[in-house]
Amino acid sequence: MITKMTHTTVYVLDQESAFDFYTNKLGFKVVTDVPMGKDGRWLTVSPPEQPGFEIVLYPVAKSNLSKEVADTLRELVKKGTFGIAVFTCHDIFATYEELKEKGVKFTKAPTKEFYGTEAIFNDDSGNWFSLAQIN
Amino acid sequence: MEGPQYPKMYLYRRLVQAKLFIDTHYAEPIDLDNIADEACFSKFHFIKQFKNIYNKTPHQYLISVRIQKAKELLNAGTPVSTVCLAVGFESLGSFSVLFRRIAGMTPSSYVALQQRLRAQMAESPLTFIPGCFAEKNGWLKKSQF
Numbered sequence: 001m002i003t004k005m006t007h008t009t010v011y012v013l014d015q016e017s018a019f020d021f022y023t024n025k026l027g028f029k030v031v032t033d034v035p036m037g038k039d040g041r042w043l044t045v046s047p048p049e050q051p052g053f054e055i056v057l058y059p060v061a062k063s064n065l066s067k068e069v070a071d072t073l074r075e076l077v078k079k080g081t082f083g084i085a086v087f088t089c090h091d092i093f094a095t096y097e098e099l100k101e102k103g104v105k106f107t108k109a110p111t112k113e114f115y116g117t118e119a120i121f122n123d124d125s126g127n128w129f130s131l132a133q134i135n
Numbered sequence: 136m137e138g139p140q141y142p143k144m145y146l147y148r149r150l151v152q153a154k155l156f157i158d159t160h161y162a163e164p165i166d167l168d169n170i171a172d173e174a175c176f177s178k179f180h181f182i183k184q185f186k187n188i189y190n191k192t193p194h195q196y197l198i199s200v201r202i203q204k205a206k207e208l209l210n211a212g213t214p215v216s217t218v219c220l221a222v223g224f225e226s227l228g229s230f231s232v233l234f235r236r237i238a239g240m241t242p243s244s245y246v247a248l249q250q251r252l253r254a255q256m257a258e259s260p261l262t263f264i265p266g267c268f269a270e271k272n273g274w275l276k277k278s279q280f
Contacts, residue, residue: 007265034260037274042264056268064272093141094188097151110141 007044007054010084011077013125015043015059021124022057025102047087080107080126092117092133099131149175150184157193161200162223167193202237205230210249215242 012018022028028045031054036042040062044054060074076082089095092110096119100106107128108120116134123129141147153170170193171181185193201222208218216227224230234242255262261269269275 032263034256034263036260037272040272090190091188093147094151097147098155101151101155
């Protein structure tokens with residue numbers, strides 16, 4: 001029986017820039033940050049109130065994909081193809097205003113939906129996330 | 136994209152500005168009355184609204200930011216007495232008491248714990264990485280089994 005999700009991968013274009021975005025802009029905490037292999041770096045972050053859930057910030061360039069697949073993936077990430085996750089918050093209007101102030105790009109402002117209030121933003125690579133305050 | 140229109144938008148913006156002010160100026164002797172004035176609120180109303188959004192009073196929030204920054208500086212190897220002043224506390228005593236209350240351990244125990252963790256990460260990084268990821272990246276040593 002599956003009980004929990006502990007890790008998920010987000011492909012990013014630049015790991016250092018993603019580190020800055022997820023920690024300084026979104027306010028996530030670094031869980032593991034260790035050099036691996038020749039020039040690899042294992043970097044995971046967690047939402048502040050969910051330390052047991054690690055988001056692996058995985059650079060497309062360092063992935064073990066073929067050049068062709070990596071190039072395609074890079075373009076798809078850049079174009080905002082991938083919707084990764086829903087993040088929740090205590091107060092969506094305050095969170096939205098704060099993230100906007102920090103330079104986070106939103107493609108949907110907080111909007112009332114039947115399940116709560118939702119906004120959509122992109123990370124620095126192009127991946128998109130829902131920000132929600134659930135009813 | 137046009138900004139949204141929602142009830143009390145101006146109020147949210149002022150509260151967010153106050154929060155960001157604390158995030159930036161936590162190391163200075165912040166007068167929370169001044170922040171309330173800047174945000175054009177009465178002190179009582181400001182504290183109530185701030186707590187509604189952040190689940191902490193502005194003072195509690197300021198302390199939590201200072202302790203969080205203190206952890207970062209301690210992690211970077213800064214001595215406890217330097218950290219205390221660098222994050223805006225005037226006495227080592229009050230810093231240690233608040234650190235212990237929030238972090239659940241003394242600053243020196245925190246430093247020791249972080250050092251152990253770092254040593255463990257440096258010595259055996261693979262214990263922090265799920266095996267499937269390590270294998271896919273070729274970070275695992277070949278095994279006979």
